[in-house]
Amino acid sequence: MRIILQLLGFYFLLNTMACAQPIAFDHQKLANSYSSYKEKKITDRRFKHRDIEPILQGLKRPFSVEERGQSIEGRAIYTVSVGSGDKTVLLWSQMHGDESTATMALFDIFKFLAADDGFNDMRDNLLRELKIVFIPMLNPDGAERFQRRNALGVDLNRDALRLESPESRILKQMRDELDADWGFNLHDQSRYYAAGNNPHTAALSFLAPAYNYEKEVNANRERSMRLIGEMNAVLQQYIPGKVGRYNDAFEPRAFGDNIQKWGTSTILIETGGLKGDLEKQELRKLNFISILTALHGIAEDRVGEFPVSAYDKIPFNESNAFHDVILREVQVQNNGNWYTVDVGIRRRELGGDTPLPYFFDAYIHDLGDLSTFFAYESIPARGKRLIPGKIYPKVVSDWKALKSLKVADLWQKGYTTVRMDVIPARDILARIPLKVISAKETTEDRILPGQHPALILQEKNVNRLMIINGMIYDLSKSNRERLEWWKGL
Ligand SMILES: [Zn+2]
Structure with missing residues (x-):
């Protein structure tokens, strides 16, 4: 009998030890198998409510999907709930209609949570310990136009007190109903922010929002800080130096700040820019990894172990530190003389309702000594001259006539700009290697801030680069066929 009791005691001891074992979470393995979780129905940033609604309605066990209300224009706003734990987590995305990166990641997380594979231990633990409620795309009317504000013209993130918009009321109601322990406020920030004063973009930035002007730290806010420190530690392995605060x-009117104030530990995630990732698909994956890292930390009750100092070390965002292109120490002509300046160019994303993946025009954002600024593409140009391209003398009647022109021949004669009687849709124009203006327009022959010129970089009177709509064409690399691709549009 004694032996049996001893054995039993030993068994229970072993069992307790097994329960206390942390559940493994290998973020590298998760990153490697990401493609199997990627929701392939969403491929670019400009998806609409009608693209996600069927996916949401098709979600099955373990999810429960509910329509919680409607936007100003009557689009359904859904919650997706999963898990049976007593730690409650609320995540909402795209309160700003043109900030869609995290929404994509949430759909990938749904696929992850529904899968059955080598992550079962971690996944089962999440569903056992947490009750998670997602609101993907809180502002569907804004998403429709790919604009920040809702259909009423209100910035939902300044409507947390008045709650005038139905979208705001849904978010408030969900927070209160769930009395969420944790809140994830998912946004996109400018592509031009740096992570601290260094030449790295803030690919992702975090914040444990303040709940008062004094920026005091209570237990709730401190928990947010600790968890962000852990998310940053993981992200540093993928994008070293590219995480900001x-x-x-x-x-006082913002949701993050108020939700923190209402007692939910809140984490703001802002997706920024990453070189070579205009469609933010890599950033989507990093959102996926960092949100799952956070959920795992919460489920494992490990947040208290993460040091606050890790949060304090994250450099603050340096706003407006980046340009798309900077031509460094280039010569520009004004009133007959040549001057050495840096020229900073920014691309501007055009259009709302078009399926084309990229379309930009560009303007000179700044000019002068830009040695304290960074660029996605920095072009050393000391001793080289930057001149505006010339306007093709003939007015082109229509799109067909435009297509009959040979870009390389035009460039050879220094023509970058074409006047047209009937201008095709401007999103198309912004993709072609010519600048198109109306027949009555002229271009400035000086290079000044605010202008949108097509430019030529010359070295000893030989054209080296063409800079048109913010795109750079290296003449030593361009072949003639590549320049004509747009004629298939
Ligand atoms: Zn935002």
């Missing part, structure tokens, strides 16, 4: 000034 968002401006921590208190905004």
Whole structure:
């Protein structure tokens, strides 16, 4: 009998030890198998409510999907709930209609949570310990136009007190109903932010929002800080130096700040820019990894172990530190003389409702000594001259006539700009290697901030680069066929 009791005691001891074992979470393995979780129905940033609605309606066990209300224009806003734990987590994305990166990641997380594979231990633990409620695309009317504000013209993130918009009321109601322990406020920030004063873009930035002007730290806010420190530690392995801390000034009308104040530990995630990732698909994956890292930390009750100091070390965002292109120390002509300046160019994303993946025009954002600024593409140009391209003398009647022109021949004669009687849709124009203006327009022959010129970089009177709509064409590399691809549009 004694032996049996001893054995039993030993068994229970072993069992307790097994329960206390942390559940393994290998983020590298998760990153490697990401493609199997990627929701392939969403391929670019400009998806609409009608693209996600069927996916949401098709979600099965373990999810429960509910329509919680409608936007100003009557688009359904859904919650997706999963898990039976007593730690409650609320995640909402795209409160700003043109900030869609995290929404994509949430759909990938749904696929992850529904899968059955080598992550079962971790996944089962999440569903056992947490109750998670997602609101993907809180502002579907804004998403429709790919604009920040909702259909009423209200910035939902300044409507947390008045709650005038139905979208705001849904978010408030969900927070209160769930009395969420944790809140994830998912946004996109400018592509031009740096992570601290260094030449790295803030690919992702975080904030444990302040709940008062004094930026005091209570237990709730401190938990947010600790968890962000852990998310950053993981991200550093993928994008070293490219994580920033968002401006921590208190905004009394914002949701993040108020949700923190209402007792939910809140984490703001802002997706920024990453070189070579205009469609933000790599950033989507990093959102996926960091959100799952966070959920795992919460489920494992490990947040208290993560040091606050790790959060404090994340450099603050340096706003407006980046340009798309900077031509360094280039010569520009003005009133007959040549001057040495840096020329900073920014691309501007055009259009709302078009399926084309990229379309930009560009303007000179700044000019002068830009040695304290960074660029996605920095072009050393000392001793070289930057001149505006010339306007093709004939007015082109229509799209067909435009297509009959040979870009390389035009460039050879220094023509970058074509006047047209009937201008085709501007999103198409912004993709072609010519600048198109109306027949009555002229272009400035000086290079000045605010202008949108097509430019030529010359070395000893030989054209080296063409800079048109913010795109750079290296003449030593361009072949003639490549320049004509747009004629298939
Ligand atoms: Zn936002």
